[in-house]
Amino acid sequence: MRKPVLSALSDLSMPSSNLSEPVSDVLLRIEELSLHYGKNQPPVLQIGNLAIDRGQTVGISGPSGSGKSSLLYLISGLLKPSHGKIIWNGTDITTLGEGETDRWRRKSIGFVFQDFHLIDEVTPLDNVLIPASFIGWRINDATRKRAHELLDQVGVPLARKSTSDLSRGEQQRVAIARALLFDPPVILADEPTASLDDAASKTATETLFSLAGSNRTIITVSHDQDVIDRCGRVLRFDKGALIDDSANIKEKAELA
Numbered sequence: 001m002r003k004p005v006l007s008a009l010s011d012l013s014m015p016s017s018n019l020s021e022p023v024s025d026v027l028l029r030i031e032e033l034s035l036h037y038g039k040n041q042p043p044v045l046q047i048g049n050l051a052i053d054r055g056q057t058v059g060i061s062g063p064s065g066s067g068k069s070s071l072l073y074l075i076s077g078l079l080k081p082s083h084g085k086i087i088w089n090g091t092d093i094t095t096l097g098e099g100e101t102d103r104w105r106r107k108s109i110g111f112v113f114q115d116f117h118l119i120d121e122v123t124p125l126d127n128v129l130i131p132a133s134f135i136g137w138r139i140n141d142a143t144r145k146r147a148h149e150l151l152d153q154v155g156v157p158l159a160r161k162s163t164s165d166l167s168r169g170e171q172q173r174v175a176i177a178r179a180l181l182f183d184p185p186v187i188l189a190d191e192p193t194a195s196l197d198d199a200a201s202k203t204a205t206e207t208l209f210s211l212a213g214s215n216r217t218i219i220t221v222s223h224d225q226d227v228i229d230r231c232g233r234v235l236r237f238d239k240g241a242l243i244d245d246s247a248n249i250k251e252k253a254e255l256a
């Protein structure tokens with residue numbers, strides 16, 4: 001799918017302290033959602049009702065073209081649905097204007113892309129700091145310190161001068177650090193290991209879940225079974241429909 005990358009990068013999160021108080025355990029509620037890419041085209045995605053709780057780790061799986069990335073871009077507000085509601089923490093983001101959506105996204109979401117979307121010519125540190133520079137704030141010492149710490153945590157030495165000299169695995173770990181710069185409560189990841197070899201995939205997966213995982217909600221699209229296995233809940237899609245929800249399977253097992 002065509003991805004509104006620049007917009008996502010320019011809106012990569014702000015401090016979670018700006019969020020309103022939680023109203024319930026449900027963080028995200030989707031109601032009667034559908035997406036058509038063309039006026040007379042059939043929907044590429046149709047979901048009746050779906051709720052995701054605060055702190056859940058959710059894997060989205062399914063064959064190519066089943067609508068997984070479209071769902072991620074809808075719930076991040078980067079795409080508008082043809083119909084339906086996407087309610088985050090009590091706010092239906094489909095009713096927000098562009099500027100309001102951007103502000104909401106900034107304080108709420110960190111995004112990890114399959115193909116990193118880093119700037120090759122600048123240092124890894126500058127890439128981690130991109131969200132701060134996009135917002136136009138003077139990058140203060142605390143933010144710079146946080147970026148240093150994150151680079152250390154993801155195992156990319158500060159001394160590295162050019163991002164293009166990093167391995168693909170290191171680049172993805174820089175992208176994970178960037179998504180975490182402002183400590184967003186939610187991480188959305190679109191195939192975070194798809195372009196990595198096995199060893200780099202394992203390290204990136206470990207980094208994503210260990211660094212982002214403790215108090216955050218993670219929703220990740222992935223074909224990678226290791227990533228899916230790290231998720232507490234798995235949603236499986238086919239032809240634009242949600243065909244399996246492991247939360248329901250667990251519920252049914254408990255009732256039996």
Ligand SMILES: Nc1ncnc2c1ncn2[C@@H]1O[C@H](COP(=O)(O)OP(=O)(O)OP(=O)(O)O)[C@@H](O)[C@H]1O
Nearest residue numbers: 001002037044062063064065066067068069070071
């Ligand atoms: N910009 C677009 N214009 C028209 N159709 C699109 C666009 N983006 C995606 N589609 C179509 O929507 C459907 C769902 O695409 P989407 O990328 O969400 O699927 P996916 O499950 O993420 O696939 P993959 O695993 O290959 O990334 C596909 O049939 C795709 O061709």
